[in-house]
Amino acid sequence: MTIACKINKQMFDQFRNKFPLDDDKWTDYTNCFNRMEVPAKTILIQEGDIPKKAFLIEKGCVRAWFNNAGKDVTFQFFFENNTVASIESFRKKHPSTVTVETIEPSVLWFIRKEDIDRIIAEISEIPALRDKFTDAIFERTFVYMKHHFSFIKDTPQQRYLNLIKEMPQIIQRVPQHYxxxxxxxxxxxLSRIKSQLARGKS
Amino acid sequence: MTIACKINKQMFDQFRNKFPLDDDKWTDYTNCFNRMEVPAKTILIQEGDIPKKAFLIEKGCVRAWFNNAGKDVTFQFFFENNTVASIESFRKKHPSTVTVETIEPSVLWFIRKEDIDRIIAEISEIPALRDKFTDAIFERTFVYMKHHFSFIKDTPQQRYLNLIKEMPQIIQRVPQHYxxxxxxxxxxxLSRIKSQLARGKS
DNA sequence: TGCATTTGATAACAAATGTTATCGTCTCAC
DNA sequence: GTGAGACGATAACATTTGTTATCAAATGCA
Structure with missing residues (x-):
C-alpha cells in the first residue's frame, strides 16, 4: 500500500529559494522526506496514538477529525502543499486528539519526528530561518484566531461563504457532510443554506 | 490619569526564577516595564490604531473586543498576571483589529514595542529562553485551537460550563453581556442557560 | 441622598437550526 | 453489470436561539 523511495525530490524545488541553506543541508533535509501514495480513506494519524510522522501533501486532500459522542467532527482540511501534523501532540508528546485521514487518493511525503526535531534545532541557530519558523507558528495561531472570531460573530451562512471564498476547491473535492x-x-x-443561496442568486 | 514610575519592581520577583538570565539583564528587562493605575473602562489599545505597547496585569481585568455591525463582541478576557498584546498587529504591523479595555480599575505594567522586539531578539540567541518563547506561542495557538474545537462540538451551555470551570472568577467580575x-x-x-442550570441543580 | 444608567431576569413571539425520515442519484467493489 | 452503501436534497416537525419589550435590582455619580 505504501510505496516509499528517496529519489525524485524535484517536488521540493519550488521551496528551494525560500530557505537560505547551502546545498548540502538542503539535500540532507529533503532526504528526510519519503514519498508515499495512498488510496482515499487512509488513516495517517490515529486519534489516541502518539504520532511519529508529519506529512507534506503533493497531491490529494486530507481531513483531521475527532469523535464526539459517536459522531465524527471534522476539524480541518488540507490540500496540495499543506503540511499536516498533530502539532499539539508533537509539542506536548501527548496522544493525538484527532484522526488524520485522506479524503482522496493522495501523494504524500512523510518525515519522522526525530528528523523534524533535529531540523528545527539546527535552523533555530540561523536567525533568518528561526524567524521563518516563528512566523509559521504565528500564522497558524492567526488562522485559529480568525476561526474563533468567525464563530463568535458570523452566522453559519456567512461562515460557509467565507469558506468557499478561502478554499473554493473544497466544494468540488470534499463531501458535504464533512x-x-x-x-x-x-x-x-448546510443543504438549506446552499439552496437559499442558489435561490437568492437566480 | 496615568501614573507611571520605574521603581517597585518586586511585582516581577515571582517570575525571576523562570528566566535563566544574569541579574544585569534581568534588571535591564524589568526596567522596560512602567507601572500605571487606570480606572475601569480605560482603553489601552484602540481598534484601528497600530499599538505601540503591551501590558502585564498586576491587578484588575481587561477585555478585548471588536465592533461587529454596531454591536460589541468580546473576544478575550485577561486577569492578573496575564499579558495583553495585540499579537497579530505586533507581528504584522497592521492596525489592531480589536479594542482592549479595562473592565475593573486596574494596575498595569506597560512595555513599548521597541523594547519587546529587542528583548525577543536577545533571548532568541539563548536556546533555553528561545524555547520558552516558542512554547508560549504554541500555548496560545493551542488555546485558540481548543476554542475552535469547542465551537464545533459543544452547545452554548457546555461552553458556558467550560468557561466557569476554567475562569471561575469571570462570573463575579465580568458583566454578563460581555x-x-x-x-x-x-x-x-445566557440568562436562560443560567436559570436552567440553577433549576436543574436544586 | 437621589437620580440616571447599567445590569440581569423573564415573557412572548419570531427566526434559525436540529432531527428524523424519505427519495433519487451516484459510486465503487465484486 | 449490479447491488449495497454513500451522498445530497427536501419535507415535517421539534428544539434551540434570537429579538423585543418590560420590570426590578444594583450601581455609579452628581
Missing part, C-alpha cells in the same frame, strides 16, 4: 461538521452545523442545514 | 458575546450567544439566552 463541510457541515467543520462549520459546526447539520448536513440538513 | 460573557454572552464571548460565548457567541445573546444575553437573554
Amino acid at each position: 463541510i457541515a461538521s467543520y462549520l459546526g452545523i447539520s448536513t440538513v442545514h | 460573557i454572552a458575546s464571548y460565548l457567541g450567544i445573546s444575553t437573554v439566552h
Whole structure:
C-alpha cells in the first residue's frame, strides 16, 4: 500500500529559494522526506496514538477529525502543499486528539519526528530561518484566531461563504457532510443554506 | 490619569526564577516595564490604531473586543498576571483589529514595542529562553485551537460550563453581556442557560 | 441622598437550526 | 453489470436561539 523511495525530490524545488541553506543541508533535509501514495480513506494519524510522522501533501486532500459522542467532527482540511501534523501532540508528546485521514487518493511525503526535531534545532541557530519558523507558528495561531472570531460573530451562512471564498476547491473535492461538521452545523442545514443561496442568486 | 514610575519592581520577583538570565539583564528587562493605575473602562489599545505597547496585569481585568455591525463582541478576557498584546498587529504591523479595555480599575505594567522586539531578539540567541518563547506561542495557538474545537462540538451551555470551570472568577467580575458575546450567544439566552442550570441543580 | 444608567431576569413571539425520515442519484467493489 | 452503501436534497416537525419589550435590582455619580 505504501510505496516509499528517496529519489525524485524535484517536488521540493519550488521551496528551494525560500530557505537560505547551502546545498548540502538542503539535500540532507529533503532526504528526510519519503514519498508515499495512498488510496482515499487512509488513516495517517490515529486519534489516541502518539504520532511519529508529519506529512507534506503533493497531491490529494486530507481531513483531521475527532469523535464526539459517536459522531465524527471534522476539524480541518488540507490540500496540495499543506503540511499536516498533530502539532499539539508533537509539542506536548501527548496522544493525538484527532484522526488524520485522506479524503482522496493522495501523494504524500512523510518525515519522522526525530528528523523534524533535529531540523528545527539546527535552523533555530540561523536567525533568518528561526524567524521563518516563528512566523509559521504565528500564522497558524492567526488562522485559529480568525476561526474563533468567525464563530463568535458570523452566522453559519456567512461562515460557509467565507469558506468557499478561502478554499473554493473544497466544494468540488470534499463531501458535504464533512463541510457541515467543520462549520459546526447539520448536513440538513448546510443543504438549506446552499439552496437559499442558489435561490437568492437566480 | 496615568501614573507611571520605574521603581517597585518586586511585582516581577515571582517570575525571576523562570528566566535563566544574569541579574544585569534581568534588571535591564524589568526596567522596560512602567507601572500605571487606570480606572475601569480605560482603553489601552484602540481598534484601528497600530499599538505601540503591551501590558502585564498586576491587578484588575481587561477585555478585548471588536465592533461587529454596531454591536460589541468580546473576544478575550485577561486577569492578573496575564499579558495583553495585540499579537497579530505586533507581528504584522497592521492596525489592531480589536479594542482592549479595562473592565475593573486596574494596575498595569506597560512595555513599548521597541523594547519587546529587542528583548525577543536577545533571548532568541539563548536556546533555553528561545524555547520558552516558542512554547508560549504554541500555548496560545493551542488555546485558540481548543476554542475552535469547542465551537464545533459543544452547545452554548457546555461552553458556558467550560468557561466557569476554567475562569471561575469571570462570573463575579465580568458583566454578563460581555460573557454572552464571548460565548457567541445573546444575553437573554445566557440568562436562560443560567436559570436552567440553577433549576436543574436544586 | 437621589437620580440616571447599567445590569440581569423573564415573557412572548419570531427566526434559525436540529432531527428524523424519505427519495433519487451516484459510486465503487465484486 | 449490479447491488449495497454513500451522498445530497427536501419535507415535517421539534428544539434551540434570537429579538423585543418590560420590570426590578444594583450601581455609579452628581
